[in-house]
Amino acid sequence: AKAGFGDKKKVLALAVLLTVGAGVTAYQFLGGSGPQEAAAVSVSAPAPGSRAAGATDVERVLERLDAGPQNEAGQDLSIDRVEEIVNTFDTYVQTRQVPLEGLRVNPFAVVRSKSQQDEQEQEQAQADEEAEAEARRSRIVAAARALKVGSILIVGDERKAIVGGKLCQVGDTIEGFRVEAIGTDCVRLSVEGETVELRLRPETDGR
Numbered sequence: 001a002k003a004g005f006g007d008k009k010k011v012l013a014l015a016v017l018l019t020v021g022a023g024v025t026a027y028q029f030l031g032g033s034g035p036q037e038a039a040a041v042s043v044s045a046p047a048p049g050s051r052a053a054g055a056t057d058v059e060r061v062l063e064r065l066d067a068g069p070q071n072e073a074g075q076d077l078s079i080d081r082v083e084e085i086v087n088t089f090d091t092y093v094q095t096r097q098v099p100l101e102g103l104r105v106n107p108f109a110v111v112r113s114k115s116q117q118d119e120q121e122q123e124q125a126q127a128d129e130e131a132e133a134e135a136r137r138s139r140i141v142a143a144a145r146a147l148k149v150g151s152i153l154i155v156g157d158e159r160k161a162i163v164g165g166k167l168c169q170v171g172d173t174i175e176g177f178r179v180e181a182i183g184t185d186c187v188r189l190s191v192e193g194e195t196v197e198l199r200l201r202p203e204t205d206g207r
Contacts, residue, residue, distance in 0.1 A: 017082060143176075143177075144189055146175075147174065147175060148163070148164065148198070149200045152182060152187070170182060178190050178191065186198060
């Protein structure tokens with residue numbers, strides 16, 4: 001975009017210079033005095049504290065060019081004036097450039113807001129927690145299934161069972177499992193907040 005605008009600026013400046021040259025030559029041949037020696041003109045970048053040209057300044061310059069010279073001497077199209085016009089357009093182009101750090105490397109990249117990132121992190125944390133709980137449950141059930149109920153002894157209100165080859169009653173601990181209850185055909189064990197039932201048969205059922 002800057003290259004196209006710069007070419008247009010050069011063509012405009014060249015047209016203005018050609019117009020000035022043609023006017024001065026015609027004026028000399030028609031009997032006017034010779035052209036005055038033009039003073040040297042230096043073009044420098046705008047000072048840091050100076051105001052950069054904006055769209056309003058550019059429009060004002062274009063309006064003056066369309067209106068043509070304001071007097072017979074053609075002062076509005078002097079060398080100084082041409083340099084001023086060129087500098088105005090050049091400053092306007094410079095202020096329209098996008099800083100390099102402002103350019104996005106990938107314009108199609110999706111930038112999530114902070115709330116979306118927090119929600120995604122919360123969902124991920126919940127999923128990780130559920131996966132960890134399921135893995136722990138699987139380990140507990142596997143360990144409980146290694147213990148088998150050999151027999152259940154019921155004498156009056158007293159109940160005992162042989163679990164993992166050891167005689168136990170309610171409240172005892174076997175291989176880290178606490179005996180919570182002894183039924184007529186099963187023994188309920190607990191560990192780390194998880195409960196597992198071992199039934200009086202070769203298979204074990206963790207629920």
